[in-house]
Amino acid sequence: MQRIIILGCGLVGRTIAMDLAQKYQVTAVDINSEKLTDENNDDNLFFQQADLTDIKVLKDIILDYDLVVGAVPGYLGFQTLKTVIEAGKNIVDISFFPENAFELNELATQNNVTAIVDCGVAPGLSNLICGYHAAHMEMSSFKCYVGGLPKEKIEPFFYKAPFSPVDVLEEYIRPARFKQENVIVTKEALSDLEILNFDKVGELEAFNTDGLRSLLQTIDCPNMIEKTLRYPGHVDKIKTLMLAGFFSNEPLNIGKESFSPLQLTSKILFDQWTLKPTDEEFTILTVEIEGNENGKKETYKYELYDEYDASKQNSSMARTTGFTCNAIADLVLQGKIAAKGVLAPEQIANEEGVFKGILDYLKARNVNLNCSTNNNQLLA
Amino acid sequence: MQRIIILGCGLVGRTIAMDLAQKYQVTAVDINSEKLTDENNDDNLFFQQADLTDIKVLKDIILDYDLVVGAVPGYLGFQTLKTVIEAGKNIVDISFFPENAFELNELATQNNVTAIVDCGVAPGLSNLICGYHAAHMEMSSFKCYVGGLPKEKIEPFFYKAPFSPVDVLEEYIRPARFKQENVIVTKEALSDLEILNFDKVGELEAFNTDGLRSLLQTIDCPNMIEKTLRYPGHVDKIKTLMLAGFFSNEPLNIGKESFSPLQLTSKILFDQWTLKPTDEEFTILTVEIEGNENGKKETYKYELYDEYDASKQNSSMARTTGFTCNAIADLVLQGKIAAKGVLAPEQIANEEGVFKGILDYLKARNVNLNCSTNNNQLLA
Numbered sequence: 001m002q003r004i005i006i007l008g009c010g011l012v013g014r015t016i017a018m019d020l021a022q023k024y025q026v027t028a029v030d031i032n033s034e035k036l037t038d039e040n041n042d043d044n045l046f047f048q049q050a051d052l053t054d055i056k057v058l059k060d061i062i063l064d065y066d067l068v069v070g071a072v073p074g075y076l077g078f079q080t081l082k083t084v085i086e087a088g089k090n091i092v093d094i095s096f097f098p099e100n101a102f103e104l105n106e107l108a109t110q111n112n113v114t115a116i117v118d119c120g121v122a123p124g125l126s127n128l129i130c131g132y133h134a135a136h137m138e139m140s141s142f143k144c145y146v147g148g149l150p151k152e153k154i155e156p157f158f159y160k161a162p163f164s165p166v167d168v169l170e171e172y173i174r175p176a177r178f179k180q181e182n183v184i185v186t187k188e189a190l191s192d193l194e195i196l197n198f199d200k201v202g203e204l205e206a207f208n209t210d211g212l213r214s215l216l217q218t219i220d221c222p223n224m225i226e227k228t229l230r231y232p233g234h235v236d237k238i239k240t241l242m243l244a245g246f247f248s249n250e251p252l253n254i255g256k257e258s259f260s261p262l263q264l265t266s267k268i269l270f271d272q273w274t275l276k277p278t279d280e281e282f283t284i285l286t287v288e289i290e291g292n293e294n295g296k297k298e299t300y301k302y303e304l305y306d307e308y309d310a311s312k313q314n315s316s317m318a319r320t321t322g323f324t325c326n327a328i329a330d331l332v333l334q335g336k337i338a339a340k341g342v343l344a345p346e347q348i349a350n351e352e353g354v355f356k357g358i359l360d361y362l363k364a365r366n367v368n369l370n371c372s373t374n375n376n377q378l379l380a
Numbered sequence: 381m382q383r384i385i386i387l388g389c390g391l392v393g394r395t396i397a398m399d400l401a402q403k404y405q406v407t408a409v410d411i412n413s414e415k416l417t418d419e420n421n422d423d424n425l426f427f428q429q430a431d432l433t434d435i436k437v438l439k440d441i442i443l444d445y446d447l448v449v450g451a452v453p454g455y456l457g458f459q460t461l462k463t464v465i466e467a468g469k470n471i472v473d474i475s476f477f478p479e480n481a482f483e484l485n486e487l488a489t490q491n492n493v494t495a496i497v498d499c500g501v502a503p504g505l506s507n508l509i510c511g512y513h514a515a516h517m518e519m520s521s522f523k524c525y526v527g528g529l530p531k532e533k534i535e536p537f538f539y540k541a542p543f544s545p546v547d548v549l550e551e552y553i554r555p556a557r558f559k560q561e562n563v564i565v566t567k568e569a570l571s572d573l574e575i576l577n578f579d580k581v582g583e584l585e586a587f588n589t590d591g592l593r594s595l596l597q598t599i600d601c602p603n604m605i606e607k608t609l610r611y612p613g614h615v616d617k618i619k620t621l622m623l624a625g626f627f628s629n630e631p632l633n634i635g636k637e638s639f640s641p642l643q644l645t646s647k648i649l650f651d652q653w654t655l656k657p658t659d660e661e662f663t664i665l666t667v668e669i670e671g672n673e674n675g676k677k678e679t680y681k682y683e684l685y686d687e688y689d690a691s692k693q694n695s696s697m698a699r700t701t702g703f704t705c706n707a708i709a710d711l712v713l714q715g716k717i718a719a720k721g722v723l724a725p726e727q728i729a730n731e732e733g734v735f736k737g738i739l740d741y742l743k744a745r746n747v748n749l750n751c752s753t754n755n756n757q758l759l760a
Contacts (some may be wrong), residue, residue: 060734069512154617155623156620156623157624158433178718237620237624238621239536240536240617240621241620241621241624243535243536244536244617244621244648244649244652245648245649245651245652246626248647248648250645252648254637254639254643254647255636255639256637256646257634257635257636259634259635259644261644261648262632264636264641264644264648265641267632268624268625268626268628268632268635268641268644269624269625271625272625
């Protein structure tokens with residue numbers, strides 16, 4: 001039986017571990033021992049407490065495993081990836097760190113390592129869709145809309161964060177890059193607000209965020225855009241805070257210490273934005289692709305709607321992110337991904353059986369990605 | 381020449397001092413020496429630096445004066461008033477402290493002191509109007525709308541504070557008391573939002589604040605309400621902050637210290653809400669009175685609109701507050717106010733010549749209070 005080590009056992013890491021333990025021998029590692037519990041008593045699931053910020057500890061701990069899954073917080077992601085590549089281990093990563101992973105491509109190639117990053121839902125599944133179609137058509141437009149939202153709408157923000165609230169605020173501040181007529185355009189986050197209607201949830205607002213990441217470098221498509229989805233009214237309230245200076249990074253002297261308004265705001269919002277284990281939430285993803293395929297104009301529209309799984313206390317964000325990651329991990333362990341180096345999901349999407357294999361893996365776990373074409377035919 | 385001492389030389393204290401120095405010998409006191417400057421080099425205006433939080437210092441400093449004007453920050457107001465009364469000095473006060481001034485009434489009566497509190501625009505001028513008409517009619521309704529606003533509307537709050545931003549936030553948090561059919565009703569601040577139209581400034585929003593203060597105790601009128609005026613949209617943004625927990629008093633641990641969100645919010649808003657000496661602003665006050673007078677139904681509507689005086693760099697809030705205070709101080713020094721004890725303005729309004737004397741004092745300084753009746757006749 002092949003052996004996998006999961007680095008980080010947060011909300012998503014836990015879901016990843018319990019799912020992979022159905023087929024592999026899995027060890028989940030976290031510095032926080034409270035996170036290391038398994039309600040199901042899986043025979044193949046083991047826990048280990050360790051400080052993954054210590055590179056020496058990390059190098060030792062991964063030695064005996066066939067695959068590493070990186071699920072550490074973003075700020076630790078790049079360092080962790082580098083250490084794993086140096087150790088010559090294959091890795092599938094969902095730590096979504098801000099640094100450019102491709103800087104480690106040469107190192108990974110030299111070490112004969114397959115390191116696949118951004119293996120979540122968006123980025124992740126959206127990249128797989130993009131990469132798959134880019135290989136089969138001359139793509140003219142790629143649009144991605146994604147959101148993870150609570151079912152209950154609580155004033156004033158109608159929002160809880162399925163991942164760290166600090167990272168959400170960072171997403172609202174960082175300028176958004178997209179591609180327009182082959183030019184990379186930068187606009188402020190929260191711009192180009194539009195209201196869209198979704199069958200399952202009604203109206204949501206969509207706005208620019210910096211989510212295209214690797215796609216801006218890897219995919220040859222003149223128009224690409226990624227927008228985040230929230231309940232209507234959210235952006236107006238966030239903009240109020242922003243205009244009022246609550247997101248500023250300029251330090252303020254308070255008492256004997258110095259803090260930025262952003263630090264204080266994160267602290268104030270943390271509790272109310274943190275998704276509790278019993279809070280019901282859903283994930284919504286829409287990808288729209290246009291282009292020429294076999295001499296004809298084609299459009300593809302992918303739609304995913306996924307809900308919290310009460311029976312397993314798995315959040316939808318953990319399901320959609322974790323199962324996409326696991327689908328890729330499963331393919332790596334089966335030897336079905338030949339490429340070496342640091343790879344984004346779009347770069348493996350066209351390998352034999354990969355895209356379909358991932359969709360099948362998701363479907364088996366009731367994460368359903370529907371696709372319709374310009375002829376309104378549903379694809380398999 | 382009679383001698384006046386002004387305790388506190390902030391924005392309003394400064395205006396008070398320079399105006400009173402035209403007729404009296406005036407000493408203005410503040411702990412901050414930077415505030416103790418006189419651009420006009422008035423012959424009768426003197427400055428003294430002193431720590432007014434020290435009761436012994438305060439008692440000594442007021443000894444040789446005929447009248448005290450209290451213009452200290454709210455948190456110091458009650459203690460200062462008590463000390464002045466103990467010293468047997470008459471005082472006119474605009475420190476708007478939260479404690480109940482009438483607790484000192486017995487002490488003031490014993491010491492043969494006239495201590496008039498809340499001598500600003502609202503509370504202050506509004507109380508004088510209320511007290512004057514209550515003595516001449518069976519009042520059935522009293523409504524007061526008041527706001528001090530910047531001319532320039534800056535996103536997101538369209539607001540700057542002509543007094544301390546911390547006190548403004550306090551006003552938005554403290555439940556508002558008003559009187560409905562002879563019952564004192566308490567509602568949360570910012571409630572009962574309505575849009576009103578004003579000739580000089582267009583639409584403003586009005587909402588409940590706890591501004592009736594002494595009127596709830598002193599005036600026999602079944603329906604009384606006080607509302608604060610802001611540019612439309614202000615309340616919605618304040619409510620966003622409030623609902624998001626930014627006004628909470630629950631301490632948060634940040635770094636090695638502990639702060640409440642309200643403290644942090646005050647700090648973040650302080651700079652942008654602080655009115656700069658060159659920021660143009662205006663004061664708007666409307667008082668509507670209904671009742672039976674001489675067997676007939678009568679209504680009175682008082683309207684005041686006053687602007688920043690660029691020539692003297694006097695804010696309108698300092699003008700309307702300070703000149704009302706000075707009008708009362710002038711009457712006290714002329715021996716025209718006979719009552720002793722702690723008095724709110726409505727309790728002196730019906731003394732011979734007082735109400736008209738105050739309106740004349742204001743008019744001479746171009747602060748014009750217009751009154752119309754149900755017959756649309758303008759009163760003098």
